[in-house]
Amino acid sequence: MLDLFFIGFIGLVLLAGLKRPFLWVLLYIYIDILAPQKIGWSLVTVIPVSLIAFVAAFGGWLALDEKEGSRFTMRQALLAILLVYCGVSTLFAVFPEAAEAKWSWVWKALLFALFLPLTLRTRLRLEAVALTMVLTLGAIVISGGIKTLGGGGGYGMLHLFVNDNTGLYEGSILSCAAIASIPVAVWLMRHGTIFPPDWRVRIFGAGLIFSSLLIPIGTQARTGLLCIGVLGVLMLRSVRYRTLYVAAAGLAFLAAVPFLPQSYVDRMGTITKHEGDESASTRIAVWGWTLDYVKEHPLGGGFDVYRANSFTYFTQVVTGPADNREVTYQEVTDRARAFHSSYFEMLGEQGWPGLILWVWIQLLGVWQMEKIRWRMARSDAGKKSWQWGLATALQQGQIVYLVGSAFVGIAYQPFIFMLVGLQCGLWSYVQRTEAPAARGKRHALRDEKARLSEDHRPAWQK
Known part of the structure; x- marks a missing residue:
């Protein structure tokens, strides 16, 4: 039933877009954010709805939509x-x-x-x-x-x-x-x-x-x-x-x-105490590895290059009751960890x-x-x-x-x-x-100033 709803809704918008092609742009935004192909169970997971909406959005603008007012910015x-x-x-x-x-x-x-x-x-x-x-x-x-x-x-x-x-x-x-x-x-x-x-x-x-x-x-x-x-x-x-x-x-x-x-x-x-959190400690280690990597590869290593990382760091481990805590440092070796920073x-x-x-x-x-x-x-x-x-x-x-x-x-x-x-x-x-x-407005103001200046000029200068 859920698949039929998604397919029916997407189909209706595609039909409506024949008269208003901009609707296909909105349809692609909807599909790309919600990802109905992941929510459904059968039919919607097989049909490439995202690709269909993507092609429709571009094709509709090129073939059917008006271009007046469109600009290409820096x-x-x-x-x-x-x-x-x-x-x-x-x-x-x-x-x-x-x-x-x-x-x-x-x-x-x-x-x-x-x-x-x-x-x-x-x-x-x-x-x-x-x-x-x-x-x-x-x-x-x-x-x-x-x-x-x-x-x-x-x-x-x-x-x-x-x-x-x-x-x-x-x-x-x-x-x-x-x-x-x-x-x-x-x-x-x-x-x-x-x-x-x-x-x-x-x-x-x-x-x-x-x-x-x-x-x-x-x-x-x-x-x-x-x-x-x-x-x-x-x-x-x-x-x-x-x-x-x-x-x-x-x-x-x-x-x-x-x-x-x-x-x-x-x-x-743990925001202010990253030493005691393995996730936060890992991020610091990955960022250090990245800086070292680009020293040798200033153009980067392509998508998912983080898979090449490997590092060892120490994380805090707190044990014991609240009134008698014992802090030790544990060595952690990790590899292929994501960047965790854009x-x-x-x-x-x-x-x-x-x-x-x-x-x-x-x-x-x-x-x-x-x-x-x-x-x-x-x-x-x-x-x-x-x-x-x-x-x-x-x-x-x-x-x-x-x-x-x-x-x-x-x-x-x-x-x-x-x-x-x-x-x-x-x-x-x-x-x-x-x-x-x-x-x-600026041109009108400039013309008005020029007219007033002209009116006040002596007759022999006119």
Whole structure:
């Protein structure tokens, strides 16, 4: 029955796309985030629904969709360069089979991020993409939030729609993405036109945000706690009553602490004491190995080069009762451990050129969203505009991702690259709609000054 639902829904959207081809873009976003082919049991697992939606999205834009207003931005060019660079590095990867397996989905994430802004010509389309991303991720998040409230959480134990600890269904990755999506959800609650803001939208949005905050607790992901803290600080820039916001956040934290599971509190305590946690100690060792590796291989070793690592480190072991603890150090030898950091993932796999390209793409997004904020904030109406709000939300979400990705290997996570594509689309839209108006005002002011100057010139100079 579940398979029939997915096949029927996907089929209906494919048919509707014959009249509105942009729906195929939204369909691919839905499939790529939710992964119904992993949720189903039979038919949907056999049919290549992701590939069908991917081809339909590109083919529909090329053959049926209008191209007026589409622009190719600098960040899209950087994405294209990174795409080619990763493809070339795959040909010379240290582990060819593993590299090809990762390349099979990385190229689609990069190519779709490059392509998506070309389709985002209107406010409605920008909002539709944001809404599809938030609601599709929300399906996973709400499920996880309900299970967390029911006591079904735990590190590596919060089973969602699938029994698969990869992609967005991995605890740390889901925690980072869930918190990064909160600002976009808030924007949709305030400026949405597809679902105009009313009490129903606000109640659902509040529930979705609450579920997103529960995900780091249910997964016991330390990354999620850091992301919540970063988002809380970032929102100080955009809230109207900062003192009230800080007070409310403090009270909410104090009220939540007594209800937190002890296992969650104990795990969060290892953030500042990595020596006593084997997982954290492993990350430090892997990062050190990566730095040593790129000294000899500055261009990196291709996808999944972490399989070549091997190292020995010491971890703290605490034994005995609370009033008489004994601390000893245990030697641990490990090998083929993942990077556990997007920055070291890029550095180890693509070397210094790949890391520089990736960081450039990310920081350019932060700067472009800030520039939109500056432009729209020139007037009181601009600060209340949907463009200012969306730029703020996308910037906050990206910064949360950049902090969270320091501890999770999600450098190529498709959800985040969709956010990058949405940023490129907003940047292009604002450049196309706001810049000409600004130039027109400047030209009109210049002509007016010239006319006044002409009127006051002596007759013999005219």
